[in-house]
Amino acid sequence: QVENVKMLDRYTNRKAANGTLYLTATHLIYVDASAEVRKETWILHHHIASVEKLPLTTAGYPLLIHCKNFHVAHFVIGQEHDCHEVYTSLLKLSQPVKPEELYAFSYNPKMSKENREMGWKLIDLKVDYQRMGIPNDYWEITDVNKDYEVCNTYPPEIVVPRAANKAVVIGSSRFRSRGRIPVLSYLYKENNAAICRCSQPLSGFSARCLEDEQMLQAIREANPGSPFMYVVDTRPKLNAMANRAAGKGYENEDNYDNIRFKFIGIENIHVMRNSLQKLLEVCEMKSPSMSDFLTGLENSGWLRHIKAVMDAGVFLAK
Structure with a gap:
C-alpha cells in the first residue's frame, strides 16, 4: 500500500x-x-x-x-x-x-467440484459439428489426434473427409509444419462448401508427399458440385517463396489435382505488431490536430492491414 x-x-x-x-x-x-x-x-x-x-x-x-x-x-x-x-x-x-x-x-474457488467441472463443457465441438450437419456422407469426426499425438495445437477430435483414412491423415501431418494437417473449420451444408485450415507444407523447392496430395484431393471430392478447389495462402508471395529456402513454402500446383492457388498478402505477426504499436502511439497523442492524427494513422499502415484481412474474408465468402 x-x-x-x-x-x-x-x-x-x-x-x-x-x-x-x-x-x-x-x-x-x-x-x-x-x-x-x-x-x-x-x-x-x-x-x-x-x-x-x-x-x-x-x-x-x-x-x-x-x-x-x-x-x-x-x-x-x-x-x-x-x-x-x-x-x-x-x-x-x-x-x-x-x-x-x-x-x-493457487486460486481456490468457493464452489463445488461439480460446478467447476462444468467449465469444461461450456464449448462442445461435437454440438457445433452437428449444427453444420457433421458427420455426413462426406465428412467424419475422427479421434486420430487423441492425446494430441498428431498435432498438439489441434483439438483431440477433428473433422476430415471420409475418403481420407488414418494413414493419409498421419502421412499428411508429417508433411505439414507442426503437424497442422488440413482439417475442416466450417461447412455450409446447403451446398457442401467447406473451409479448411492448415499450415504450410514442408515442400522446399521440390519435395512432395503422396498422402498430402491425397488429403487435398479428398477435400475437393467432398464437394461433388465443385470441379476445383482454391488453396488460399494468406501470406505475401515473397514471404512464402523465402520460406522455401528453409524447407517449407507452398503447394506446387503441378502436384495437386484441380487446385487453384491464390496469395492474399497479409503480413506476418511481427509487421502487424509493429503497425499496432504505431497506431497506439498515435492514439496516445495529447490533443493532436486532425492532420497529425490522420498522418500518424496513415504512417502506421494499420488500415491497410485490416483491409487485407477483410479482403481475404470477402474472397473466401464469395
Whole structure:
C-alpha cells in the first residue's frame, strides 16, 4: 500500500487524481481519494505488458504501465523507495517464470467440484459439428489426434473427409509444419462448401508427399458440385517463396489435382505488431490536430492491414 500517489490523465490536461495504490496477489488497485464518489482502477497483473520507470519530475517518481488490453496507467509516486518497490513487485507478478506461479494454480474457488467441472463443457465441438450437419456422407469426426499425438495445437477430435483414412491423415501431418494437417473449420451444408485450415507444407523447392496430395484431393471430392478447389495462402508471395529456402513454402500446383492457388498478402505477426504499436502511439497523442492524427494513422499502415484481412474474408465468402 502506497499513499499519496498521483494518477495522470495522458490524453487531456485534466488535473491529476490523488489516491492510494494497493498491490494484491492478483491486481494493482488504485483508489482515487480526491473523487467525491469512491473511484477504483483495477489492473490485473497478467494484463500488464510493460512497466517503465520514467525520469524524476518535480511531482515525484513516474511509473508508466502499458497493458495488453491497450490500457495505459501513468502514476507518480512521492518516494523513490516506494516507486522502486512497486516497480520490482509488478515485474515479478506480471512476468511469472513458471506456470505454477500463475494465480490460477493457487486460486481456490468457493464452489463445488461439480460446478467447476462444468467449465469444461461450456464449448462442445461435437454440438457445433452437428449444427453444420457433421458427420455426413462426406465428412467424419475422427479421434486420430487423441492425446494430441498428431498435432498438439489441434483439438483431440477433428473433422476430415471420409475418403481420407488414418494413414493419409498421419502421412499428411508429417508433411505439414507442426503437424497442422488440413482439417475442416466450417461447412455450409446447403451446398457442401467447406473451409479448411492448415499450415504450410514442408515442400522446399521440390519435395512432395503422396498422402498430402491425397488429403487435398479428398477435400475437393467432398464437394461433388465443385470441379476445383482454391488453396488460399494468406501470406505475401515473397514471404512464402523465402520460406522455401528453409524447407517449407507452398503447394506446387503441378502436384495437386484441380487446385487453384491464390496469395492474399497479409503480413506476418511481427509487421502487424509493429503497425499496432504505431497506431497506439498515435492514439496516445495529447490533443493532436486532425492532420497529425490522420498522418500518424496513415504512417502506421494499420488500415491497410485490416483491409487485407477483410479482403481475404470477402474472397473466401464469395
